[in-house]
Amino acid sequence: MNILVCVKQIVNPDKIEYDSTTKTIKRSLQHLMNNPADLNALEFALKLKDIYPDSQIYTLSMGSLECREKIKELVELGVDDAILLSDKRLAGSDASSTAYALSFAIKTLGRFDLILCGEHSLDGETSIVPPQIAQYLGICHIASVVDINPKDEGTLEVVKKIENVMAKFEVKLPVLLSVKKDSNLVRFPKLSFMIRAHSYEPKVLTLDDLKDIDVKKVGLEGSKTAVDGFEEEMMESTSCKIYEQASASEIECLADIILKLI
Amino acid sequence: MDYFLTDNQKIIKRLAKKISDEVISKVASKYDWEGIFPKDILDLLAYTELTGVYIPKEYGGFGGGVLEMCLVVEELSRNCAGIAVSYAATALGAYPIMLYGTENQKKKYLTRIAKGEAIAAFALTEADAGSDVSNIKTVAEKQGDFYILNGNKHWITNGAEADIYVVFAVTDKSKGPRGISAFIVEKGYEGFYFGKKEDKMGIRASSTTELIFENCKVPKENLLGREGTGFIVAMKTFDRTRPGVAAMAVGIAQGAYEHALKYARERIQFGQPLTSFQAIQHMLADMYINIEAARSLLYSTCRMIDNGAKNYTKESSACKVFASDVAMKVTVDAVQIMGGNGYVKDYPVEKMMRDAKVTQIFEGANQIQRNIIASEIVKDL
Numbered sequence: 001m002n003i004l005v006c007v008k009q010i011v012n013p014d015k016i017e018y019d020s021t022t023k024t025i026k027r028s029l030q031h032l033m034n035n036p037a038d039l040n041a042l043e044f045a046l047k048l049k050d051i052y053p054d055s056q057i058y059t060l061s062m063g064s065l066e067c068r069e070k071i072k073e074l075v076e077l078g079v080d081d082a083i084l085l086s087d088k089r090l091a092g093s094d095a096s097s098t099a100y101a102l103s104f105a106i107k108t109l110g111r112f113d114l115i116l117c118g119e120h121s122l123d124g125e126t127s128i129v130p131p132q133i134a135q136y137l138g139i140c141h142i143a144s145v146v147d148i149n150p151k152d153e154g155t156l157e158v159v160k161k162i163e164n165v166m167a168k169f170e171v172k173l174p175v176l177l178s179v180k181k182d183s184n185l186v187r188f189p190k191l192s193f194m195i196r197a198h199s200y201e202p203k204v205l206t207l208d209d210l211k212d213i214d215v216k217k218v219g220l221e222g223s224k225t226a227v228d229g230f231e232e233e234m235m236e237s238t239s240c241k242i243y244e245q246a247s248a249s250e251i252e253c254l255a256d257i258i259l260k261l262i
Numbered sequence: 263m264d265y266f267l268t269d270n271q272k273i274i275k276r277l278a279k280k281i282s283d284e285v286i287s288k289v290a291s292k293y294d295w296e297g298i299f300p301k302d303i304l305d306l307l308a309y310t311e312l313t314g315v316y317i318p319k320e321y322g323g324f325g326g327g328v329l330e331m332c333l334v335v336e337e338l339s340r341n342c343a344g345i346a347v348s349y350a351a352t353a354l355g356a357y358p359i360m361l362y363g364t365e366n367q368k369k370k371y372l373t374r375i376a377k378g379e380a381i382a383a384f385a386l387t388e389a390d391a392g393s394d395v396s397n398i399k400t401v402a403e404k405q406g407d408f409y410i411l412n413g414n415k416h417w418i419t420n421g422a423e424a425d426i427y428v429v430f431a432v433t434d435k436s437k438g439p440r441g442i443s444a445f446i447v448e449k450g451y452e453g454f455y456f457g458k459k460e461d462k463m464g465i466r467a468s469s470t471t472e473l474i475f476e477n478c479k480v481p482k483e484n485l486l487g488r489e490g491t492g493f494i495v496a497m498k499t500f501d502r503t504r505p506g507v508a509a510m511a512v513g514i515a516q517g518a519y520e521h522a523l524k525y526a527r528e529r530i531q532f533g534q535p536l537t538s539f540q541a542i543q544h545m546l547a548d549m550y551i552n553i554e555a556a557r558s559l560l561y562s563t564c565r566m567i568d569n570g571a572k573n574y575t576k577e578s579s580a581c582k583v584f585a586s587d588v589a590m591k592v593t594v595d596a597v598q599i600m601g602g603n604g605y606v607k608d609y610p611v612e613k614m615m616r617d618a619k620v621t622q623i624f625e626g627a628n629q630i631q632r633n634i635i636a637s638e639i640v641k642d643l
Contacts, residue, residue, distance in 0.1 A: 188280065190310050191315070191324060192311055195270060198273060249608045252603070253529055256530035
């Protein structure tokens with residue numbers, strides 16, 4: 001089984017900053033992380049590989065060359081090959097342009113039995129990239145997936161969850177599934193995978209590598225939506241500390257801090 | 263401090279730290295309090311391939327040495343020495359096989375240990391034979407194709423949880439220490455039972471159990487080394503594994519130091535954080551100095567062993583003594599810095615103080631280690 005997982009490198013939401021000139025998110029390497037829901041999607045791919053060891057797992061990301069360090073973390077988890085689509089002409093792409101570019105990258109990479117995506121990225125929250133990729137590729141898409149089990153090599157049993165309703169599907173491959181965040185526990189890396197990842201360099205594709213793509217449909221100019229403006233809700237700056245299941249002694253510590261503030 | 267670890271050693275340390283911080287830290291208190299053996303954590307260490315870091319590649323391991331083993335033990339101990347010792351005790355049971363096993367014994371047992379399919383233990387201590395190893399009473403008598411073992415072993419780490427045991431027994435009483443032999447005993451052998459499980463002060467997540475041998479039949483091919491070489495097998499094993507105790511001690515001390523430092527930054531007294539008081543600053547500085555010194559001695563000793571030094575008995579003992587004394591001092595100071603909060607179970611340092619104590623006691627009490635070091639120094643004159 002050939003499985004492709006789309007993984008976005010996002011800015012840690014706790015560290016997010018906006019560039020008011022370009023109206024985009026500022027991306028700095030030290031605050032990049034792999035989108036959590038995409039890691040849940042990858043975990044399902046790894047689970048299928050446990051069942052079918054001959055399967056190949058690829059990941060596809062789109063972003064700056066700085067994303068390569070975070071992509072190595074995917075190799076640490078057991079990904080066979082990772083591909084980064086990186087081209088300055090893609091900067092500022094909206095969700096639709098991103099799906100368009102990714103679908104051409106997928107066509108270039110070959111045929112996949114299963115494509116997995118996280119349902120949404122923590123920084124964008126649009127949830128429209130996965131269905132649009134499926135549309136561009138002309139394959140079936142199921143959203144809000146919380147479990148995937150193989151029936152046989154050509155069919156999957158897929159469980160989706162909306163609110164408190166679970167629906168079970170039997171779907172023939174190829175298919176694109178977008179996976180809900182926290183739908184499984186992402187495994188730990190293996191030592192041998194980590195050693196491989198240390199010297200691994202993700203393959204980089206540019207727009208020039210993508211056959212028949214219309215470059216006018218990507219990037220800031222090619223995007224159908226544009227950020228008109230944004231406002232940050234100004235909150236009074238305070239240093240914040242979260243105490244979970246605080247014990248009596250921790251509350252005493254907290255009381256010290258509150259006393260200092262008042 | 264930069265210890266110039268290789269890339270692979272840094273990766274091992276990073277992986278062990280990730281498991282320690284993301285998994286062990288969350289269960290340490292519960293496992294300690296309820297005395298839960300951490301089989302699930304050992305399974306995770308097996309999945310991540312950390313169980314085989316010190317085992318040669320030809321037996322399915324990573325091919326590292328004592329330093330690689332110690333890096334794992336140190337990081338696990340930062341959050342729970344009880345869990346770390348359950349991992350380290352398997353190394354203590356594996357090293358005699360690595361050092362003195364036949365090719366068949368190595369293939370049969372080390373491959374399972376490397377994959378984490380088998381837990382090992384080292385059974386030397388008896389009620390009347392702790393530091394005085396030569397006084398063991400368990401006997402092994404050869405009968406045809408078997409040795410028949412009779413006797414009891416006490417305070418055996420991984421006790422009833424292990425699958426493979428290296429057991430020491432007297433095969434010729436007239437020869438004193440030269441009449442001791444080592445055997446590989448598997449769980450389930452006829453006449454092999456488990457006795458009392460100890461209710462310990464610290465490292466409570468680990469299992470410490472009595473082993474009972476009543477006409478236990480051990481196949482003769484499970485003799486480790488030659489008959490009468492058991493004392494040497496034990497001592498040479500300890501030379502390689504005492505750094506593991508030092509690593510445990512360094513990890514405990516590091517964990518306690520980190521908790522105390524964090525607390526001192528946050529705790530306000532007289533309108534300022536504890537870290538602004540010089541008395542506290544000096545305690546933190548001494549903790550840091552001692553931990554770095556212990557770690558330096560530990561890593562240097564490991565490198566000496568892994569690079570093929572012929573005799574490292576005193577260095578191995580020295581790092582065990584120094585690091586364990588540091589762990590005791592640092593954990594006591596961490597409790598002191600945290601005051602009442604250090605003395606209650608809401609914070610992990612009281613557990614760390616209890617855990618630290620055993621590092622001064624097991625694998626040869628620090629007093630006997632000083633005897634060993636002194637004897638080696640005098641011998642060198």
